[in-house]
Amino acid sequence: MEQTTGNRVVILGGSFAGLYCAQVLHDTARKSAIPKPKITVLDRNNFVLFATFLPEVLSNQVNPLTVVPAIRRVTGQRDIDFRQTEIQGVDFDKKLVHTETGDFEYDTLVIALGGATNFYGNQNAERYSFPFKTLADGLRLRNHVIDCLERANQSKNAADRRRLLTFVQAGAGCSGLELMTELEAFLHHVCGRVYRNINYYRDVRLILAEGLPRVLASLPELASQAGLAKLAKKGIEVSLNTFVTDVGPGWVELGKGERIETETLIWAAGVKANPMTAQFPFEKDRIGRIKVDEYNRVLGQENIYAIGDVAHFIGEDGVPLAQTAQVAVQQGPALARNLIASWEGKLMRPFRFHYRGDLVSIGNLDAVCTPFGWNIFGLSGWLLFKWVYFSKMPVMQNRFRLLSDWILYFLQGPIVSRLDEFGSERTVIGKPKEPNA
Ligand SMILES: Cc1cc2nc3c(=O)[nH]c(=O)nc-3n(C[C@H](O)[C@H](O)[C@H](O)COP(=O)(O)OP(=O)(O)OC[C@H]3O[C@@H](n4cnc5c(N)ncnc54)[C@H](O)[C@@H]3O)c2cc1C
Known part of the structure; x- marks a missing residue:
C-alpha cells in the first residue's frame, strides 16, 4: 500500500475533468500558505483522448497519436504523481482506492471516471x-x-x-x-x-x-x-x-x-456514466451518474467529489448538465479552487456552468x-x-x-x-x- 501523510488527494481519471482539476489544484496550492497537498492521478491510459478530433482519425485528417496528448506532459512539470493503472474499486470506509498495482489511501477523493457508450439495453x-x-x-x-x-x-x-x-x-x-x-x-x-x-x-x-x-x-x-x-x-x-x-x-x-x-x-x-459507479453506494441518476451538490460534492459525503461526465450536476435551468468536455474543463478547475478555499478556512463557491x-x-x-x-x-x-x-x-x-x-x-x-x-x-x-x- 502507498503510505503517505498530510493531505492526500486522489483523483480517479486523468482526462479533461481529472487532469484539469489536478493541474489547477497544484498551481493554486503553490500560491497558497497551506501545506501542499499530495496529488495522485490514476488512469488506465497515460493519455487524454481529445475526442473532438476522433472523427478526423477516421478520415485520416489527423494521426491517432496526435489526438492523445500524454498526461505526463502536464503532470511531469508539476509535483503531481501520475500512475497508469486500472482502478478496481474503492473502500469508502477505509478511504482506500484499489488498483491493479496496489492500494492508495486518500483524505479527499475526486471521481472523474467519465462515461461509456449507452446502448439503452439493446x-x-x-x-x-x-x-x-x-x-x-x-x-x-x-x-x-x-x-x-x-x-x-x-x-x-x-x-x-x-x-x-x-x-x-x-x-x-x-x-x-x-x-x-x-x-x-x-x-x-x-x-x-x-x-x-x-x-x-x-x-x-x-x-x-x-x-x-x-x-x-x-x-x-x-x-x-x-x-x-x-x-x-x-x-x-x-x-x-x-x-x-x-x-x-x-x-x-x-x-x-x-x-x-x-x-x-x-x-x-448516447453516453452513460462509467459502469464502475454501479459499485458506489451513492445516489445516482438513471444513466448511473453520481448526484452532486453545487460544489460537486457527492450528496451526503464530506470529502468525496465527482466531476465531468460521471457527475449529475443540476444546472441553473434545473436540467442536469450535458456530458461534454466544456463542462468537464470548467468543473475540474472550479473544484480545485474550492478545495484550496476550504483548506484555507474560506467559503466554497457554488459551481456555475458558463455555456459558450x-x-x-x-x-x-x-x-x-x-x-x-x-x-x-x-x-x-x-x-x-x-x-x-x-x-x-x-x-x-x-x-x-x-x-x-x-x-x-x-x-x-x-x-x-x-x-x-x-x-x-x-x-x-x-x-x-x-x-x-
Ligand atoms: C467522438 C466524440 C467527440 C466529442 N466532441 C466533443 C466536443 O467537440 N466538445 C465537447 O465539449 N465534448 C465533446 N465530447 C465529449 C467529451 O469528450 C467528454 O465530455 C469528456 O471527455 C468528459 O471528460 P471526463 O474527464 O469527465 O471523462 P473522460 O474523458 O471519459 O475521462 C475519464 C477517464 O477515466 C479513465 N478511466 C475510466 N475508468 C477507469 C478505470 N477503471 N481505471 C482507470 N482509469 C479509468 C479513462 O481512461 C479516462 O481517461 C466528445 C466525445 C466523443 C466520444
Missing part, C-alpha cells in the same frame, strides 16, 4: 455495432471501413458491393454529425481514386437514424436546420424520429421494420457553430472550429502535430492503410464481438 446493438467513444473504437471502425472498401473493390456482385458500402449510423448529435460527415469525406476522397472499381455516387449509401425530431437537437433550431441541409447536400439520408430497433448479421432494422442490408452499424446514440456555444464540424471546410449565441456556418465556422479546438489541445507538442497533419492531409489526401493490431473482425456484423471485447 443487446444486439451492443454486440454488433461499432461504438465511437475510445481511440480503439475509432481505429476499429476505421479498419472495418477500409475492409469494406477492399472487399467491395474486388466484388463482382452488385448486391454485395452495395451491402458493403452501405453505412448506417444511430445518433445525429454533435459528435454523430462530425463522425458521419468525416466518413462521407473519406469515402468521397478514396472511392474511384484509390478504390478504382467503386463509384461513390453509384455504390455508397450513408444513412443517419435519429430518434429525436431534429439533428443537433441540443443546438438552436436554426443551427439544426443548417446541419440538416448540409447533410442533404452531401447526399446523406437522414431519418428523423427513427430508432434503430434491431441489428443482426448483415442487416439493420430501422423504425417500424425497415430492413437495410449492411455490414456496418455505427453507434453514436457549440462548434460542430461538418466534413471538409464546413461547420455549424453557435459561439456565444452567434450563428457562424460554412467555411468561417469551420475555421473557427479548427482554431478553437487547436488552441484547446492541452499539450503544445500535439498542437504542432495537428497543424502538420492537417497540412499533409489537404496536400496529399488520406492514407488508407489499416492498423492491423486493432483488428476489426470482432465487430463486423456477422461475426459477433467476443464477450467483454
Whole structure:
C-alpha cells in the first residue's frame, strides 16, 4: 500500500475533468500558505483522448497519436504523481482506492471516471455495432471501413458491393454529425481514386437514424436546420424520429421494420456514466451518474467529489448538465479552487456552468457553430472550429502535430492503410464481438 501523510488527494481519471482539476489544484496550492497537498492521478491510459478530433482519425485528417496528448506532459512539470493503472474499486470506509498495482489511501477523493457508450439495453446493438467513444473504437471502425472498401473493390456482385458500402449510423448529435460527415469525406476522397472499381455516387449509401425530431437537437433550431441541409447536400439520408430497433448479421432494422442490408452499424446514440459507479453506494441518476451538490460534492459525503461526465450536476435551468468536455474543463478547475478555499478556512463557491456555444464540424471546410449565441456556418465556422479546438489541445507538442497533419492531409489526401493490431473482425456484423471485447 502507498503510505503517505498530510493531505492526500486522489483523483480517479486523468482526462479533461481529472487532469484539469489536478493541474489547477497544484498551481493554486503553490500560491497558497497551506501545506501542499499530495496529488495522485490514476488512469488506465497515460493519455487524454481529445475526442473532438476522433472523427478526423477516421478520415485520416489527423494521426491517432496526435489526438492523445500524454498526461505526463502536464503532470511531469508539476509535483503531481501520475500512475497508469486500472482502478478496481474503492473502500469508502477505509478511504482506500484499489488498483491493479496496489492500494492508495486518500483524505479527499475526486471521481472523474467519465462515461461509456449507452446502448439503452439493446443487446444486439451492443454486440454488433461499432461504438465511437475510445481511440480503439475509432481505429476499429476505421479498419472495418477500409475492409469494406477492399472487399467491395474486388466484388463482382452488385448486391454485395452495395451491402458493403452501405453505412448506417444511430445518433445525429454533435459528435454523430462530425463522425458521419468525416466518413462521407473519406469515402468521397478514396472511392474511384484509390478504390478504382467503386463509384461513390453509384455504390455508397450513408444513412443517419435519429430518434429525436431534429439533428443537433441540443443546438438552436436554426443551427439544426443548417446541419440538416448540409447533410442533404452531401447526399446523406437522414431519418428523423427513427430508432434503430434491431441489428443482426448483415442487416439493420430501422423504425417500424425497415430492413437495410449492411455490414456496418455505427453507434453514436448516447453516453452513460462509467459502469464502475454501479459499485458506489451513492445516489445516482438513471444513466448511473453520481448526484452532486453545487460544489460537486457527492450528496451526503464530506470529502468525496465527482466531476465531468460521471457527475449529475443540476444546472441553473434545473436540467442536469450535458456530458461534454466544456463542462468537464470548467468543473475540474472550479473544484480545485474550492478545495484550496476550504483548506484555507474560506467559503466554497457554488459551481456555475458558463455555456459558450457549440462548434460542430461538418466534413471538409464546413461547420455549424453557435459561439456565444452567434450563428457562424460554412467555411468561417469551420475555421473557427479548427482554431478553437487547436488552441484547446492541452499539450503544445500535439498542437504542432495537428497543424502538420492537417497540412499533409489537404496536400496529399488520406492514407488508407489499416492498423492491423486493432483488428476489426470482432465487430463486423456477422461475426459477433467476443464477450467483454
Ligand atoms: C467522438 C466524440 C467527440 C466529442 N466532441 C466533443 C466536443 O467537440 N466538445 C465537447 O465539449 N465534448 C465533446 N465530447 C465529449 C467529451 O469528450 C467528454 O465530455 C469528456 O471527455 C468528459 O471528460 P471526463 O474527464 O469527465 O471523462 P473522460 O474523458 O471519459 O475521462 C475519464 C477517464 O477515466 C479513465 N478511466 C475510466 N475508468 C477507469 C478505470 N477503471 N481505471 C482507470 N482509469 C479509468 C479513462 O481512461 C479516462 O481517461 C466528445 C466525445 C466523443 C466520444
